[in-house]
Amino acid sequence: MTAPLARQFADGFGMSPALVVRAPGRVNLIGEHTDYNDGFVLPAAISVESRVVAAPRGDGVIRVMACDFGGATAQWPLDATYAADPAHGWADYIRAMTAAMSARGHALTGADLAVSGTVPQGAGLSSSASLMVGIGTALAALSGLAIAPADIALMAQAGECDHVGVRCGIMDQLASACGVRDHALMIDCRSRAVRPVALPKGVEILIVHSGVARGLVEGAYNDRRAQCEAAAAAVGVSALRDADMAMLEGARLDAVTLARARHVVTENARVLAAAEALAAGDLVAMGALMAASHASMRDDFRITVPAIDALVTELQALIGLEGGARMTGGGFGGAVVALCPADSADAVLAGLTYRKPDGSPPLVLRETACDGAGLVMS
DSSP states (O other): OHHHHHHHHHHHHSSOOSEEEEEEEEEEEEOOSOGGGTOEEEEEEEEEEEEEEEEEESSSEEEEEEGGGTTEEEEEETTSOOOOOGGGGGGHHHHHHHHHHHHTTOOOOEEEEEEEEOSOTTSSSOHHHHHHHHHHHHHHHHTTOOOOHHHHHHHHHHHIIIIIOOOOOSHHHHHHHHOOTTEEEEEETTTTEEEEEEOOTTEEEEEEEOSOOOOTTTTTHHHHHHHHHHHHHHHTOSSGGGOOHHHHHTTTOOHHHHHHHHHHHHHHHHHHHHHHHHHTTOHHHHHHHHHHHHHHHHHTSOOOOHHHHHHHHHHHHHHOSSSEEEEESSSSSOEEEEEEEHHHHHHHHHHOOOOOTTSSOOOEEEEOOOOOSEEOOO
8 A cells, every 4th residue: 555655645745745644444352432531442453544744834824735635735833723524524623633642742843644544434334543543653653753642542532522523432542553463452441551462373254345335424423422421420420431330230220321320330341351261362252242242232332233133143143152243433333343263254254145235245255363553664
């Protein structure tokens, strides 16, 4: 991807780029809607990614070219207050990242940026977090700033929450910024501690896109977060991370709020167990935890859709006991993640009969865990 992107940069801006950055997407193996509840998640960075080609400017202006949108361009001064631009909506996440970095007090140089990506949008694989982490990594390097990857992740989260309007947790950004090859990341979303967990030898990550696109801002994501906050307040804790089932059952919550909170409490326990299962190479235990996670998202959190449920059921049957499948991402469409032995992945995919709503075969990604964002050296 780098050579064509660099050529587009040179053609569009009339100069050679100074640097290239890659920032991976992520797949969450287990732990959905626990991150903004100060809980636990277990994602992995994957090979689909955003790339940012960049060169500095001396006038304090950010100029961006979207190579995946026909070379469309947008620009704004770094000292401008963030405002969504309906004429260039694709640039809103980039504007949000520059605003978040400036708000944190970082003295950024102006920049010419060309961006492109391979993260499927609407799949629940964090295309927006990947883009923002890539932009932050590129601008830090251009500006001569030594910013820790976790801090870039925090600014990307702030930009998405404060400006774009998705009240997301920190998982997506930390996974993109801090990924470790061949490892999942056990993330404590309260302390933001990140612990790599080695994936079992010979395991393959399969990601199958349902073909049902997601829209977190327009969807019910923010509603679910509000329900979780209401449950925490009723129980008397700062976040559902601190609640248990006895506390929930004693709080006289209405049925809907109780169900939402039950998902978070039980999902946190599943994440902790899943990290132990992966570390022990126990795909049978991991598969059972993935199945329970999907059932909880379907029945208690109500964020799956019939197409996703059908896809998960078929993948679970094809994989059998050694591994499993579940919806991944914020919900209301998107992708399914599966784990299985690499030597059985061909047979699993050959047996898959699921078709997208338009009747075409689904997009399938065969992945291993990769490193987090950084400069591309060649």
